Amino acid sequence: MTLRARRLAAHVTVVLVALSAWHYAPNSMFPQDLVSRPAQVVPRLATFIASGEFFVHMGATTSATVLGVAVGAVLGTAIAMLAPVPFIGHFVEGLMQVGYAIPKVVLIAIFVLFLGIGTLSQLVLIVSFVMFVLYFNVSNGLAELDDATRKSLHIFGAGRLAVMRIYVFPSMVGYVFSGLRVALPLAYSVAVFAELAYGGETGIGAFIAQSARTMQPSGTIVGVICAGLLGYCLDRLLVRLVDRRAMKAGTGAIAV
Amino acid sequence: MTVHSGSRASNSALYLMATIVVVTAWYIVDLGSSSPFIPGPVDAVERASEWYARGQLGVAVRETLTVFLVGFIVGCVTSVALATSLVWMPKLATIVEPYVMAVYATPKVALVPLFFIWLGRGWHVGALFVSLGAFAIVFVSTMTGLRSVDYRQLQVLLLMGASRWQVTRLLLLRHSLGYLAAGITVAGPFALVSTLVVEMLQGTRGVGGLLVQAAGFFDAAGVFAATAVASALGLLVTGAANVIAGRASRWRQA
Numbered sequence: 001m002t003l004r005a006r007r008l009a010a011h012v013t014v015v016l017v018a019l020s021a022w023h024y025a026p027n028s029m030f031p032q033d034l035v036s037r038p039a040q041v042v043p044r045l046a047t048f049i050a051s052g053e054f055f056v057h058m059g060a061t062t063s064a065t066v067l068g069v070a071v072g073a074v075l076g077t078a079i080a081m082l083a084p085v086p087f088i089g090h091f092v093e094g095l096m097q098v099g100y101a102i103p104k105v106v107l108i109a110i111f112v113l114f115l116g117i118g119t120l121s122q123l124v125l126i127v128s129f130v131m132f133v134l135y136f137n138v139s140n141g142l143a144e145l146d147d148a149t150r151k152s153l154h155i156f157g158a159g160r161l162a163v164m165r166i167y168v169f170p171s172m173v174g175y176v177f178s179g180l181r182v183a184l185p186l187a188y189s190v191a192v193f194a195e196l197a198y199g200g201e202t203g204i205g206a207f208i209a210q211s212a213r214t215m216q217p218s219g220t221i222v223g224v225i226c227a228g229l230l231g232y233c234l235d236r237l238l239v240r241l242v243d244r245r246a247m248k249a250g251t252g253a254i255a256v
Numbered sequence: 257m258t259v260h261s262g263s264r265a266s267n268s269a270l271y272l273m274a275t276i277v278v279v280t281a282w283y284i285v286d287l288g289s290s291s292p293f294i295p296g297p298v299d300a301v302e303r304a305s306e307w308y309a310r311g312q313l314g315v316a317v318r319e320t321l322t323v324f325l326v327g328f329i330v331g332c333v334t335s336v337a338l339a340t341s342l343v344w345m346p347k348l349a350t351i352v353e354p355y356v357m358a359v360y361a362t363p364k365v366a367l368v369p370l371f372f373i374w375l376g377r378g379w380h381v382g383a384l385f386v387s388l389g390a391f392a393i394v395f396v397s398t399m400t401g402l403r404s405v406d407y408r409q410l411q412v413l414l415l416m417g418a419s420r421w422q423v424t425r426l427l428l429l430r431h432s433l434g435y436l437a438a439g440i441t442v443a444g445p446f447a448l449v450s451t452l453v454v455e456m457l458q459g460t461r462g463v464g465g466l467l468v469q470a471a472g473f474f475d476a477a478g479v480f481a482a483t484a485v486a487s488a489l490g491l492l493v494t495g496a497a498n499v500i501a502g503r504a505s506r507w508r509q510a
Contacts, residue, residue: 101494
């Protein structure tokens with residue numbers, strides 16, 4: 001047996017042992033109405049997908065995450081670009097340092113107070129997380145810029161805007177993408193948290209919370225499995241996108 | 257995220273200035289508006305001192321810090337112990353590692369309702385959740401450190417008759433300390449966030465519970481007061497994590 005096959009066999013054994021322990025465990029040890037059984041989880045998953053609930057909930061969480069990341073990325077990058085402005089740049093730096101240290105999950109209560117329960121307050125919470133990650137990444141990137149290159153571009157007759165276009169923005173691509181790589185899983189967790197805490201009707205977190213509230217552990221477990229899978233897929237998708245884009249931009253400065 | 261400008265003193269001045277400006281802006285907004293949903297800083301301080309006088313605030317902060325500390329320490333110790341012992345069991349490591357990475361990748365918030373169903377709603381559920389998050393982060397960073405240990409150096413030490421424990425202490429732990437410190441600066445604030453997340457989902461304990469209860473009564477001043485307390489805890493934990501990381505890197509250089 002090759003090493004690879006042996007490793008695969010080990011994993012299959014681990015999963016099988018875990019599954020059968022879960023399935024055959026005595027009720028006194030693992031009460032069925034609390035931990036469910038694989039034989040109940042699999043049909044629940046099937047009806048979850050067949051009824052279309054799967055797509056509604058996954059779609060809601062995905063769109064909130066993606067939209068939040070997009071808005072937060074633009075905001076964070078824009079704020080980082082303020083850094084060279086003499087007084088404001090320094091002040092913004094202080095604000096962002098303090099803001100970064102604040103545990104922003106608690107802000108959901110304030111957002112819900114102002115914006116109501118639902119997608120909007122969820123979105124604002126995601127943005128408040130993503131913004132900081134992108135801000136710190138891009139301002140690190142800006143600090144790495146070479147002053148001599150900038151000056152020689154000026155000497156060759158490039159205006160402020162031209163320097164931005166041909167030097168600053170292309171150099172930032174790598175930093176923005178590595179920021180996105182950190183921000184996306186974070187944004188996704190925050191999206192799920194917002195749905196769990198103040199869930200409306202839709203979203204995978206809302207589904208988990210509803211199943212838990214009505215004491216349906218098989219539903220809750222199906223929700224957790226789907227949440228894990230979606231998180232994994234989003235991350236993989238971003239990596240693919242990032243790799244291709246980064247190559248196109250020709251920076252190769254991705255620090256993932 | 258590194259602090260990349262100025263010394264520590266100028267950074268704290270920056271912190272202070274930013275905080276003062278935000279509170280002043282908040283005060284001005286409050287003066288200009290008549291909405292009951294925007295309480296002023298004075299209202300928030302009043303509510304906080306009310307909580308303090310009734311002893312609620314002290315209990316809440318103590319509960320939050322207990323869950324945070326227990327979870328964080330358990331997470332750090334188990335991850336370092338597992339990572340260093342896996343070095344001596346490479347076969348087991350290849351099997352265990354994908355599962356740890358799976359834990360790292362799952363959005364752990366989704367597990368909280370399951371934990372509540374299985375384990376009840378005591379403080380230990382919060383501690384378990386916090387330790388899981390801290391464990392994943394510290395494990396990954398410690399593992400990165402251990403991978404960069406010079407393998408020949410390890411062989412030489414063993415050849416010269418060092419025991420496994422000595423190699424672990426003198427080479428492995430010492431070498432990966434910088435990575436461990438980096439992990440702690442990320443895991444510390446993250447663990448506090450996890451603590452607050454559990455408390456908010458649970459709704460009865462700690463600063464998070466205070467916040468959710470205030471929100472439930474549409475008590476805007478209470479929501480702002482609890483948010484301010486949580487933010488202060490956040491600044492405290494971030495500062496402490498940075499100090500510990502600084503100490504660790506100085507000890508390594510010494």
